[in-house]
Amino acid sequence: LDLQGLNFNLSEEHRAVQEAARDFAQTELLPGIVERDNEARFPAEQVKRMGELGFLGMMVSPDYGGSGLDTVSYVLAMEEISKVDASCSVIMSVNNSLVCYGLEAYGTEAQKQQYLTRLATGEQLGAFCLSEPEAGSDATSQATTAEDKGDYYLLNGTKNWITNGNSSDVCLVIAQTDREKKHRGINCLIVEKGTPGFVVGKKEDKMGIRASDTHSLLFSDVKVPKENRVGEDGFGFRFAMATLNGGRIGIAAQALGIAAGAYELALKYSQERKAFGKQIFDHQAIQFKLAEMATKIEAARLLVYKAARLKDEHKDFVQAAAMAKLFASDVAMWATTEAVQIHGGYGYVKEFHVERLMRDAKITQIYEGTSEIQKLVIARELIR
Ligand code: CAA
């Protein structure tokens, strides 16, 4: 394994995107963040602004209302936004790398015109619905059914843990059509909110990313027109897997941002706080923590950039994405815990932000494939 000749130099355009995301996070996401987290309040205004600034359809072609940027630009923006607000960045990540990407890569021209154009601009928000109460890691064991009724599918079942569950307008729903064909009998359907029989279920009360809305979604005899199927009959599971490969780069960048955000706060605090007559930074134990944090964060950044570059160069990035997510999410959990420690008692209260980042970090080891599933993906690639 090596860097495969990849060049990590960032272009002017990359720097501009990074700067714009940093500015937006500091000026528009930071104010009110503690309240939004406390109240688990969906950041509707902030999401609207993300749409206006082009952060919701970053990699979508301008032909469909997107910003036409590459994956490297996307991870740079995800990192900056996640340094401050991981609730906003998961909303952004699902819309960009799961819903928009999935439709642009595999949708029909009519589906792109009808749905992608609105999702890429932020006029509408999307959700990606794979997980179920009894099917998380074991994603092929779908209990939700999409019965073929000729010119429509009849959708029945429950999806769990759906990010943007309440706030989304359009959902990509994975469901089993032909059980005999196992995962090759699964389809992905575009289902609009408001379709009769489609009900938003309970909102989850979460440890972290509390301002993002995570809901169950219930489908009871929902009629979905055939033209809303994405890809050929039976493509739904491979659609989900192929889309998640790229999604994992987004979550890796989110984890990187959470870690880097906590590190920046800890570095600053260590130069302000005094104990035993000197800045705590001057105690070597604190310096060593910060040195180790900076090193691991840089290593995570290289893995994230590598996966993004490979995707941009249309090379195989499955293993690189899984490695980036596995490593960056562990770094996020560890570095945020260290950042709380460096803050002492102040780290344990909300106004210093590091406790929120520590709570937010945990989910990056769980969603879009747990750390155990990333190891499974990496191991399979080792012998492929
Ligand atoms: N890329 C492309 N295709 C893939 C793939 C990949 N990484 N992994 C598997 N596939 C394809 C296989 O080629 C196979 O297709 P064919 O038979 O047609 O060739 C098919 O998928 C089934 O593959 P497996 O036999 O390997 O399936 P499996 O049952 O052993 O499971 C798994 C594979 C990797 C464990 C998979 O089930 C998985 O990724 N589970 C985790 C689910 C997950 O990540 N959920 C995230 C939900 S979205 C989310 O979480 C959003 C959010 O939080 C914000």
Ligand code: FAD
């Ligand atoms: P399980 O699969 O039951 O896993 C339980 C434990 O067993 C884990 O530690 C797991 O790693 C381990 N395990 C399972 N199988 C294996 C194995 N083969 N080898 C080794 N260990 C194994 N899903 C969506 O579809 N869309 C969303 O928008 C979405 N958003 C989410 C937002 C939040 C806040 C949360 C909490 C979840 C979200 N999810 C979403 C679901 C998420 O992807 C799943 O929770 C995740 O894939 C794990 O599935 P599970 O919870 O069923 O755990």
